[in-house]
Amino acid sequence: MNKVRKNAVDALAGVKDGDVLMLGGFGLCGIPENCISALVDMNIRNITCISNNAGVDDFGIGLLLKKKQVKKMIASYVGENAEFERQLLSGEMEVELIPQGTLATRCMASGYGLPAIYTPAGVGTEVAEGKEVRNFNGKDYLLEMAFNSDYAIVKAWKGDTMGNLIYKETARNFNAVMALAGKITIAEVEELVPAGQLDPNQIHTPGIYVHRIFQGTNYEKRIEQLTVRKRG
Amino acid sequence: MSMDKNQIAQRIAKELRDGFYVNLGIGIPTLVANYIPQGINVVLQSENGLLGMGPFPFEGEADADLINAGKQTVTTIPGSVFFDSAMSFGMIRAGKVDLTVLGAMEVAENGDIANWKIPGKMVKGMGGAMDLVASAKNIIVAMMHTNPKGESKLLSKCTLPITGKRCVKKIVTNLAVLEVTDKGFKLLERAPGVSVEEIKEKTEGKLIVDGDVPEVTFN
Numbered sequence: 001m002n003k004v005r006k007n008a009v010d011a012l013a014g015v016k017d018g019d020v021l022m023l024g025g026f027g028l029c030g031i032p033e034n035c036i037s038a039l040v041d042m043n044i045r046n047i048t049c050i051s052n053n054a055g056v057d058d059f060g061i062g063l064l065l066k067k068k069q070v071k072k073m074i075a076s077y078v079g080e081n082a083e084f085e086r087q088l089l090s091g092e093m094e095v096e097l098i099p100q101g102t103l104a105t106r107c108m109a110s111g112y113g114l115p116a117i118y119t120p121a122g123v124g125t126e127v128a129e130g131k132e133v134r135n136f137n138g139k140d141y142l143l144e145m146a147f148n149s150d151y152a153i154v155k156a157w158k159g160d161t162m163g164n165l166i167y168k169e170t171a172r173n174f175n176a177v178m179a180l181a182g183k184i185t186i187a188e189v190e191e192l193v194p195a196g197q198l199d200p201n202q203i204h205t206p207g208i209y210v211h212r213i214f215q216g217t218n219y220e221k222r223i224e225q226l227t228v229r230k231r232g
Numbered sequence: 233m234s235m236d237k238n239q240i241a242q243r244i245a246k247e248l249r250d251g252f253y254v255n256l257g258i259g260i261p262t263l264v265a266n267y268i269p270q271g272i273n274v275v276l277q278s279e280n281g282l283l284g285m286g287p288f289p290f291e292g293e294a295d296a297d298l299i300n301a302g303k304q305t306v307t308t309i310p311g312s313v314f315f316d317s318a319m320s321f322g323m324i325r326a327g328k329v330d331l332t333v334l335g336a337m338e339v340a341e342n343g344d345i346a347n348w349k350i351p352g353k354m355v356k357g358m359g360g361a362m363d364l365v366a367s368a369k370n371i372i373v374a375m376m377h378t379n380p381k382g383e384s385k386l387l388s389k390c391t392l393p394i395t396g397k398r399c400v401k402k403i404v405t406n407l408a409v410l411e412v413t414d415k416g417f418k419l420l421e422r423a424p425g426v427s428v429e430e431i432k433e434k435t436e437g438k439l440i441v442d443g444d445v446p447e448v449t450f451n
Contacts, residue, residue: 026238026280026317027303052317070248079356080303090357100279101363108318119325120366124397126349157297168280169297169314174350176316178417190374191302221296227304 003163005214006039010184015044015151022178023051024154028224030171031060032155034188034216046071052174054078059222076100102144104177109146111177111180116145152182159189160198179205188216233425234406240374242267242450245405248274257334258302260374269451277329279320279360282442310321332368336375338390341437343400345362346392355441365396377398377405386434407431416440421448
């Protein structure tokens with residue numbers, strides 16, 4: 001078993017035009033920066049991108065949008081990106097908006113071997129159009145299908161050569177659920193250690209879900225909304 | 233005198249009870265955290281994966297890996313815990329969150345809420361709002377009573393695409409505190425100095441006024 005890759009380009013080998021890619025992160029928090037840059041450099045096109053957000057104009061998924069590499073965006077909230085808005089309104093890009101919990105749980109279901117879930121989110125709204133509604137114990141629920149992707153690309157804090165992952169703080173977000181949902185899951189980590197160096201009690205994503213892993217470099221970790229208070 | 237955003241938040245804070253797990257939306261709801269009454273301990277849930285959200289960090293101590301659902305840098309408190317997005321919405325759907333406070337563009341007299349989309353304009357997405365309103369045990373809406381054009385946001389029926397059906401329990405606006413009942417909006421309290429007539433005039437949906445309506449008081 002050798003899951004370790006040299007860098008993002010090496011880890012992304014085989015990704016091709018038209019693939020469905022999941023990208024972890026929430027806003028700019030915990031995004032796989034190295035892989036996004038590599039996807040830009042490799043000029044992979046017609047991507048269907050499943051991610052909670054769409055980055056900002058000049059960072060994160062915004063870099064892929066700028067080069068018009070995304071054919072379809074599946075997300076829950078896309079509010080911070082002017083180029084996204086332009087491509088959406090001009091019809092250059094397809095967009096499917098789905099509730100955040102539905103997005104997360106559809107990924108989770110895939111990794112749990114469940115074909116679909118029932119959720120109350122979106123009952124009676126546009127989101128419910130064309131979907132099966134079933135009543136359990138007096139409450140309506142929508143049938144939502146599990147998500148699958150060609151590649152799930154996630155970012156973790158620490159990982160080992162077996163692919164086990166530990167996330168930091170709120171950067172766990174969608175990374176830990178999308179890691180479950182890739183036909184091939186690629187993890188970039190800030191620190192890659194030999195198997196045995198991570199405490200098995202502390203691991204968030206078991207390595208069985210992770211196919212390729214590499215240690216990333218030059219993390220910018222841009223802050224979207226810097227909010228602070230004064231001392232005293 | 234109508235209430236300003238901080239006073240709306242301050243009034244909502246009176247609804248907090250000791251031990252509540254609370255999810256605060258973006259905007260006025262976030263301000264509620266500034267008015268938690270003394271002796272009341274609540275745990276703030278942020279749907280990106282944090283229970284026990286603390287205040288903003290001190291200057292120079294912001295951590296890019298530690299944000300809230302509004303993407304603002306925050307801190308932890310003793311007892312905080314992180315989890316992934318699936319578990320976050322799991323606890324929301326399972327009804328573990330006691331109170332959800334969120335903003336709205338429109339609320340209907342049956343408790344429908346619209347707050348995610350204006351057709352023909354830019355659509356930003358619903359984020360976690362549809363999950364929250366579909367599952368929360370108790371939803372309080374914090375909003376202005378009218379939109380910038382002066383039109384009522386408390387309607388007989390929502391005109392915008394809805395976020396959830398029959399889910400809002402209470403509304404606190406700059407003019408009034410109202411409860412959603414089977415028969416319409418029941419006026420519970422009015423902002424200091426605001427008349428029942430003014431509230432009636434600015435409420436398009438059915439308004440129930442039962443006897444004397446007290447003014448809002450703050451803690």
